[in-house]
Amino acid sequence: MWIRDAGGYGVGGHVTHYERVEKVRLLVVDDDPPIADLVATVARYEGWEAMTAYSGEDALRRAAEFHPDIVVLDLMLPGLDGFGVLDRLRRSGTMVPVVFLTARDGVADRVAGLTRGGDDYLVKPFAVEELMARLRTVLRRAAGPGFQRSVLQVADLTMDEDTREVRRADRLLTLTPTEYEVLRYLMRKSPTVLTKAQILDHVWEYGFGGRSNVVELVVSRLRRKLDGNGESDGGESLIHTVRGVGYVVRQVAE
Known part of the structure; x- marks a missing residue:
């Protein structure tokens, strides 16, 4: 939920904006640390909290501890792959929105990602700005009509x-x-x-x-x-x- 901050008087001007009551919690799962860390860093610039995981098993542990609002998930992970992570999340009753971020660009993979419970699918290489825009769209859709714009x-x-x-x-x-x-x-x-x-x-x-x-x-x-x-x-x-x-x-x- 976003609320208007009526304060914010500063030097030389009045600054107002909409802020989320609680920060968005993002879990980024990718076995390529530079990519995971880049996405997490950009999310923190947005004012979000962000945590990274580099394997499927690590992702499940972090999800249980961190309780993310949204997950960026790679498909090609060591051990348990992205589809396995999503299946286990859904079986546990967790309906957290999931956006796949992967190099697998086949139609079958896209269809599987969306039909198995994913909320969006973005192929690498990617623009961070597009990923953040998609994440905001998925969050707004998941939150329903009460979600106000930032x-x-x-x-x-x-x-x-x-x-x-x-x-x-x-x-x-x-x-x-x-x-x-x-x-x-x-x-x-x-x-x-x-x-x-x-x-x-x-x-x-x-x-x-x-x-x-x-x-x-x-x-x-x-x-x-x-x-x-x-x-x-x-x-x-x-x-x-x-x-x-x-x-x-x-x-x-x-």
Whole structure:
């Protein structure tokens, strides 16, 4: 369940968003530790709790201890495979949503995964953003009509994390995936000032160390889009540069 947080007054602006009463608990099961750890790390950035398991037997033990809200499950596991894990979970009465993440892309595997009780099926190689979107969709479907969308808001700027719609007042903004992720990170952390290195590590993750000019270019494009390119329908600038530190999204205090 998500509830509106009416608090959040910070330096220079009013920040409101929807938060889950309890954090989403995600169990990631994959015998490739870098993949499992990557998915868990991204989920933690989303504010979720995440635990990893690298075998079928380990997955069952972790599920019994952790009581996850949703499971990302590989099919090709040592010992007990993904189908075996799912069968045992279902036989135990656990109806936790399961999203398969696997290199097995055959139609028969997809059909088996869905008909045996899986909730979605994603083939490797995969985009983490797509996986997280699918997880949110499955969670929303499992929670029923009472599940409210997660919305970030700073002043008249709003971001729907489920539909990925971004609006400045009544204007719907068209953002590239990178622009969206930079803005979301700034809004999630508002009114905290973020360094260029922090933004690089969060959005680009690898291979961009020291390339702070990339952040500057994306922030510059975001400012033009958020502020209406200087037109009359634009509002005051919400992305501020703190000299020698980095960037922050906030409304200027009156």
